[in-house]
Amino acid sequence: MIHKDFISKPYTGQLEETEFGWQSPSNIALVKYWGKKEIQIPANPSISFTLDNCHTKTKVQVGPKVKSEKEFSFEVLLDGKPKEAFAPKIETFFKRVQPYLPFVDQYHFKIQTTNSFPHSSGIASSASGMSALALCFMSMEKTLLPDMNQEYFFKKASFLARLGSGSASRSTQGPLMVFGEHQDIPESSNLYGVKYQGEVHDNFNNYQDTVLLVDVGEKKVSSSVGHDLVNGHPFASARFEQANKNLSELLQIIKQGDLEAFVKVVESEALVLHAIMMSSQPYYLLLRPNTLRIIEKVWEYRANTNSNLCFTLDAGANVHLLYPEAEKQEVLQFIRNELVVYCKNEQYICDQIGFGAKKL
Numbered sequence: 001m002i003h004k005d006f007i008s009k010p011y012t013g014q015l016e017e018t019e020f021g022w023q024s025p026s027n028i029a030l031v032k033y034w035g036k037k038e039i040q041i042p043a044n045p046s047i048s049f050t051l052d053n054c055h056t057k058t059k060v061q062v063g064p065k066v067k068s069e070k071e072f073s074f075e076v077l078l079d080g081k082p083k084e085a086f087a088p089k090i091e092t093f094f095k096r097v098q099p100y101l102p103f104v105d106q107y108h109f110k111i112q113t114t115n116s117f118p119h120s121s122g123i124a125s126s127a128s129g130m131s132a133l134a135l136c137f138m139s140m141e142k143t144l145l146p147d148m149n150q151e152y153f154f155k156k157a158s159f160l161a162r163l164g165s166g167s168a169s170r171s172t173q174g175p176l177m178v179f180g181e182h183q184d185i186p187e188s189s190n191l192y193g194v195k196y197q198g199e200v201h202d203n204f205n206n207y208q209d210t211v212l213l214v215d216v217g218e219k220k221v222s223s224s225v226g227h228d229l230v231n232g233h234p235f236a237s238a239r240f241e242q243a244n245k246n247l248s249e250l251l252q253i254i255k256q257g258d259l260e261a262f263v264k265v266v267e268s269e270a271l272v273l274h275a276i277m278m279s280s281q282p283y284y285l286l287l288r289p290n291t292l293r294i295i296e297k298v299w300e301y302r303a304n305t306n307s308n309l310c311f312t313l314d315a316g317a318n319v320h321l322l323y324p325e326a327e328k329q330e331v332l333q334f335i336r337n338e339l340v341v342y343c344k345n346e347q348y349i350c351d352q353i354g355f356g357a358k359k360l
């Protein structure tokens with residue numbers, strides 16, 4: 001599908017319901033999206049596990065537009081309190097989605113959102129938040145176009161979520177989502193995320209993700225600045241080629257259930273993401289001393305046991321520990337005994353693979 005397939009047909013229904021709600025999960029990339037063209041068109045394809053417990057719940061109340069000079073009329077509340085800091089990002093989102101959702105400048109929208117994970121935990125809420133908001137808008141559009149089928153609904157929801165944040169395009173469904181065109185995945189697209197339909201070995205059923213909170217608070221360098229620094233980066237084209245190759249390899253690994261090979265690709269992807277940051281111009285560093293201590297402990301643990309525990313990283317200092325459900329008891333014991341000391345206020349979040357967004 002191309003851009004113009006997402007321009008709405010003439011509306012046949014009415015926006016009668018006044019409240020629309022969705023719960024959307026966060027996700028963790030295995031092959032990372034880092035570097036983009038235009039508006040969130042990825043420079044390379046990525047694949048992620050959809051999470052379950054880490055999610056955003058968003059309710060949008062639609063009302064008559066408040067008379068004002070402003071093109072878009074909305075208010076945002078986080079945990080029931082007005083959150084002015086979110087307004088610029090949401091205003092940009094409205095501007096970007098308007099060509100595809102012509103009703104967004106016709107009403108007032110009261111957006112109420114809450115995250116299941118602690119605020120300022122360093123866990124990015126943009127993927128789950130933008131996905132939940134995009135899904136609410138799609139529920140509105142569905143009442144205006146009642147014949148819309150479910151496949152189109154989710155494609156367009158992901159397309160809109162992408163306009164808010166690239167990784168948000170991978171938060172609509174699950175358990176594995178692909179964003180960006182890749183030769184081995186015929187349905188993949190640079191415009192939206194798709195559910196990975198290939199074979200997945202049982203070893204990955206209920207795969208666990210325990211997020212160790214190393215550093216809480218605002219990131220020193222935002223993801224959008226980071227993506228921009230990939231343009232003109234001396235290693236950029238080699239990195240894009242590597243990501244394509246890693247994705248091909250990972251698809252085989254996922255099919256065969258080869259956990260040892262999974263560890264190698266996933267950890268390498270995490271470290272390359274940060275290597276690109278460290279070698280950008282200007283260079284920067286989001287890893288903290290405790291991130292490195294955790295990584296070394298994970299390697300030591302693996303060397304001393306038969307474990308398939310591995311780590312991955314987002315654009316921040318927190319560490320995601322990925323492991324099979326069968327190892328849950330041992331790994332949680334290891335975390336409690338040896339890793340919590342490296343977590344800010346001993347905080348960590350236990351999560352696992354999830355199946356995507358839910359209508360509220």
Ligand code: PMV
Pocket residue numbers: 028029031032033034046126165166167168223224227273314315
């Ligand atoms: O969605 P953005 O623009 O915040 O980019 C996120 C990029 C990473 O989280 C670092 C990697 C990824 O693929 O999710």
